[in-house]
Amino acid sequence: MRTTTxxxxxxxxNPLDRIEEVISIKDWVFDRRNDEEMAVEAPGTWCDFGLFxxxxxxxxxxxxxxxxxxxVQPKVQNNIYELIAKLNERLWIGHFAIWIDExxxxxxxxxxxxxxxxxxxxxxxxxxxxxxxxxxxxxAFQFVIWGGRTPDDAISCALLDTVGEA
Numbered sequence: 001m002r003t004t005t006x007x008x009x010x011x012x013x014n015p016l017d018r019i020e021e022v023i024s025i026k027d028w029v030f031d032r033r034n035d036e037e038m039a040v041e042a043p044g045t046w047c048d049f050g051l052f053x054x055x056x057x058x059x060x061x062x063x064x065x066x067x068x069x070x071x072v073q074p075k076v077q078n079n080i081y082e083l084i085a086k087l088n089e090r091l092w093i094g095h096f097a098i099w100i101d102e103x104x105x106x107x108x109x110x111x112x113x114x115x116x117x118x119x120x121x122x123x124x125x126x127x128x129x130x131x132x133x134x135x136x137x138x139x140a141f142q143f144v145i146w147g148g149r150t151p152d153d154a155i156s157c158a159l160l161d162t163v164g165e166a
Contacts, residue, residue: 013115013116013117014035014055014057014116015053015055015062015113015116015117015118015123016032016035016036016037016038016053016055018118018119018120018123019038019053019123020032020038021120022120022123022124022127023038023040026042028040028041028042028043029041035055036054036055036056036057037052037053037054037055038052038053039051039052039053040052040053042066042127042131044131044134044135044138045135045138046135046138046139046142047068047069047070047138048069049066049067049068049069049130049131049134050066050067050069050106051064051065051066051067051127051130052064052065052066052067055116057116060112060113060114060115060116061110061111061112061113062110062111062113062118063108063109063110064108064109064110064111064126064127064130065106065107065108065109065130066106066107066108066127066130066131066133066134067099067104067105067106068104068105068106068134068138068141070104070105070141070142070145071102071103071104072098072103072104072105072145073103073145074103076144076145077098077103079144079150079151080098080105080141080144080145081098082151083140083141083144083151083154083155084096084097084098084105086151086152086155087137087140087155091133093109093129094107094108094109094129094130094133095107095108095109096108096133096137105141107130107133107134109126109129109130111126136158136159137158138158139154139157139158140154140155140157140158140159141154143157143158
């Protein structure tokens with residue numbers, strides 16, 4: 001007769017396992033630091049993005065950020081905060097913030113994953129959304145940081161609709 005041991009430990013899934021599968025298919029470089037954190041390098045039009053995933057089993061929450069490859073200098077920090085506030089008014093999902101210690105702008109979002117369950121299409125949509133918002137607003141950050149533009153001017157210049165392809 002066969003005996004089965006039943007464990008009373010959590011049977012929650014770890015969403016980082018599915019994220020790792022999605023990232024592997026895309027052939028992006030990643031570092032699975034432990035069961036709670038994963039860093040990924042994702043290509044973009046303007047720069048490579050630093051994606052970071054953090055899983056909290058206690059909260060059933062997956063925190064995600066997409067960092068832009070630029071640093072905010074202290075002299076333009078107030079303008080960047082104003083820019084971020086104006087950009088965040090335009091977003092339905094997620095928000096922009098600054099990683100204070102490093103001065104790096106990033107897109108952030110946290111989602112509830114009951115029992116750690118999240119499917120591959122949802123992960124792909126999350127990553128695509130973050131990269132899309134970062135691509136769209138990257139020039140606005142550059143206009144303020146390097147171009148000395150006001151936040152309003154930077155947004156209007158960054159959101160120019162182009163026709164055709166060069």
